[in-house]
Amino acid sequence: MAEDKYNLKNPAVKRILQEVKEMQSNPSDDFMSLPLEENIFEWQFAIRGPSDTEFEGGIYHGRIQLPAEYPFKPPSFMLLTSNGRFETQTKICLSISNHHPEHWQPSWSVRTALVALIAFMPTNPNGALGSLDYKKEERRVLAVKSREAPPRFGTPERQKLIDEIHEYMLSRAPPVPQLNPAQDSEEQNTNREGEAQSSLQEDGAIAAHSNPDPVDGENLAVGDRVIEEVPEAAVDANPGTAELRVSREIPAGGSSDQLLHKPETRAQKPADDRLFTWAAVGLTIAIMVLLLKKFMKSSGYGALFMDGS
């Protein structure tokens, strides 16, 4: 990056260059974002669809515009890849993500905002404008399609950046899961019972910790809540495992209430995932009962696994 061509006396430029540096030195598997060479107030980004959602495996590109008063004023976001959750080529209303512009604070950054955006993908739009409420199947189709080619947009220089970001994300993001989710989670639950259990508790802790903001709410716990989640997400970003992890969930404003009065499902999921969750839980319980029976009969691990498979 040719730093000398920018006015380093300009505090916004200084700050943005630092964010670029920070972004490059702490890369994430969940997103990638870089400014255009000729204008550091214009960024391109791509986010990975969050795991255990219909967006999993998707690579969604977008554009960020930083205001001259950055970081006193918030960046604007716009998606370029069809995703079924946010309109493309339409500025995302930051209010949806609880980033009320009047409450934006300079301690937030492009990174914070991208993490928040990822967390908001699987939330229920609740009719929020600028949002789309496509069916899960349609979103899944779009997720598959999003990997095929990056969007065509803007100048050749911008396109080059988009293509680079796409290559990077492709190398990081696991493919879209193709399996029937119910079947998949069945395997999952028999194989990874303990693990699921423990990560469940973790999620529970996060969900309990975060206050249930209504989507149009005033408060902005999101930034932090999301940040807390980063390390966890990074650990789980295990390329090669295309399994659908039933127990994982992105705690997000708006869905927390629904989660809370369904504790018996054990797997906390946003509302639109409920059907699959119920199916998975039903199957799991059936299997558990079978296993228990077998276990009582044979009381041996070897036997258990042979019968269970």
Next chain:
Amino acid sequence: MQNQNHNQNQNLEGQLPDEQTASQFEDWANFGDDDIMQQHSAIRSAEADKIPFLGEKEPISALAAEYESGSPILIEKIKVLAEQYVAIRRTRGDGNCFFRSFMFSYLEHILETQDRAEVDQIKRKVEECRKTLQSLGYADFTFEDFFALFLEQLDCVLQGNESSISHDELLNRSRDQSISDYVVMFFRFVTSGEIRKRSEFFEPFILGLMNATVEQFCKSSVEPMGEESDHVHITALSDALGVPIRIVYLDRSSCDTGGVSVNHHDFIPAADDLPNSTSGDSVTKNPFITLLYRPGHYDILYAK
């Protein structure tokens, strides 16, 4: 409410097809958030036309003139005030007035006294604040510009080096948004860090102000620009920077004994590592910063 209406506009525009060309969508201005922000900044600039971030020094009589036909208690109180104070400097009522008053008052004090011991003192405290923020998990880049800018101003008011500035230049800088707002934001970071670091101490005070956790309070009432300050902010800033602050209260309250007096409260920084900031006990350090508080607003006062 307002938000909803804006959102509706946005929806209409959101119907555009994906294949839309780049040039067509370069114009992404008509949006809810932007409208709100434009409105906010319109209000702010209307306010700015009335008064700069920091006004000129005015005699106390200018304050009296404001209340000529007002409450007799206030008129009496201003008379009492005039016995101890000679001048007032008004600040813009943009929600940052406490921090902005503190900024100017502090830097002006250093400029006039050249008190290097105090500069060393505050620099040590600033370094502690930096560590506090780091330990609270703030990314360095989110606050270091603000810190650097404050330290730069501090060096500038000390005379005898090439970057030294005059009193007029200090006033100019304090009125220049790109400097003034950065220093205000620096104080907001310092305040937020101190409150979070000593959250057990501050929690009951915050609960007394509003039904919010320490975390929520910092996010909604300390860090965002334009959020007004209360005694919690003042205590935290004073403690964090080791700078005592006197607040003189000008309100309609009167005491039953008949005599009119003007109350003040001294915020004396807690002795190092002692988590109690007692007030009124100004044996150690007498406040050199005096601010006049009228409900909802702070201005700078100059003692005789």
